[in-house]
Amino acid sequence: MVYRARYITQGIAKVFIWIAALSTIGVMILILFQVLAEGIPALHLRFFLDSPKNMGREGGILPTIIGTFALTAVAVLFATPLGVGTAIFLREYTRESRISRMIRFGTDCLAGVPSIIFGLFGFVFFVIYLNMGWSILSGGLTLAAMILPTIISTAEEAIKGIPPSYREVSYSLGGTKWQTVTHTILPSALPGIFTGILLSVGRSIGETAAVILTAGSSLMMPTSLFSPIRTMSVHFYILAREGISIKMAYGTGAALILLVLFVNTVANWLLNRYIRHRA
């Protein structure tokens, strides 16, 4: 009897786990299929290379692609050194103390703040107070603040996972603390740090609320870090929300998905090459 009951439990668990996995994949495929099916007819080479005309009813989306890349690049370039530096401080330069607990509590809180609040902060602080206006810089810095907690916590996890023996070896070979960090800790933590950066890139590309408030929604081609821009996500939002062109909105959505897929594929390829090289 016991055997039989166990057998049934086993069966139920198996069915449940299969349903969970399949429905996750199903939802993903459904979304991808729908956006791509509606969007791909709008995708031509010109769509990627032309500027929008008539509010986006015609023409392409080149300025929004450039805007998306520029904004994400600024965010990652500012957040990565700060975040990784904080993680190194927490793991290598201080032990568990009131200060480290405060920093960790702070980042956890920051991680839970809705993006619109970051947008409001960015608008008041960067756009108005620092007088940077709606610009790539304002938007990028706002996004940097938004992704900082992710970068800190993934980098900290990565550093935590490094065997303590690596440190001992580095010190016993005459390494200083800083040399140990740059020659042993960071190279070993790089895959984890990189994963955190990828997650952050995904969030930055997809963000709309914070971006509209800080980088504006201009369709002009940006000329400097102080130009206002419109990202692809914002473009999609405005086209759909204002009912300008559902066809072009889906085109933008499809282009966005393909772009994210492309970035992720390249990044994973690079990462695997790096890991293989070391193992």
Added chain:
Amino acid sequence: MPLEYKMVIKDFSFYYQSFQALRNIDLKISTKGIFAIFGPARSGKTTLLKSLNRLTDLIFGTKHTGNIFLDGADIYNPQLSPTQLRRRIGMVFDLPTPLPMSIFDNMAYGPKLGGTTQKRRLSEIIEKGLRSAVLWDEVKDRLHTSALRLSGGQQQRLCIARILALEPEVLLLDNPCSGLDPISTASIEETLRQLKNEYTIILVPNSIQQASRVAD
């Protein structure tokens, strides 16, 4: 203090927070040859070795009393840099600990951090170190493959070679053959017998038999 002793340990005690790991150790270690340290498990052998090159500095909440001298100079003298000290007193741990990089980079790690960057000079140092640890012939054709692909015994000899590349004066070997098969053990013991004419070696051996095979 007579200089036929390379290291002198005087009334040395060591504490992890409130736990006392070493109590009033007095030891005199002669220049060159192998000095073996015995003791039951968890009796503080590793702590003693790590105190000798100040790796214990890395652990929070430790303190010590007494003195350790290297060539008559107190190693805990605040003016002495622990980084320099560790280049003079090399340590090999009880499990093989190659860093996740190529054999060449493992060997070059210490010399590079010490400021040797010239490729030719590095190659010389590396070949010499690997030859001293009797590993050269096995790895000379694959210096640029990952050190993690070597066998356990080869990895441990790489760790010895890596320390030798720094040309230290004292070698601390913490049970270097634990977890190795008899053949690897034999080749490491052979390496030790060759090294003891040039280095002061402090060894925590696997067994009394091992001590009698290699120590003085």
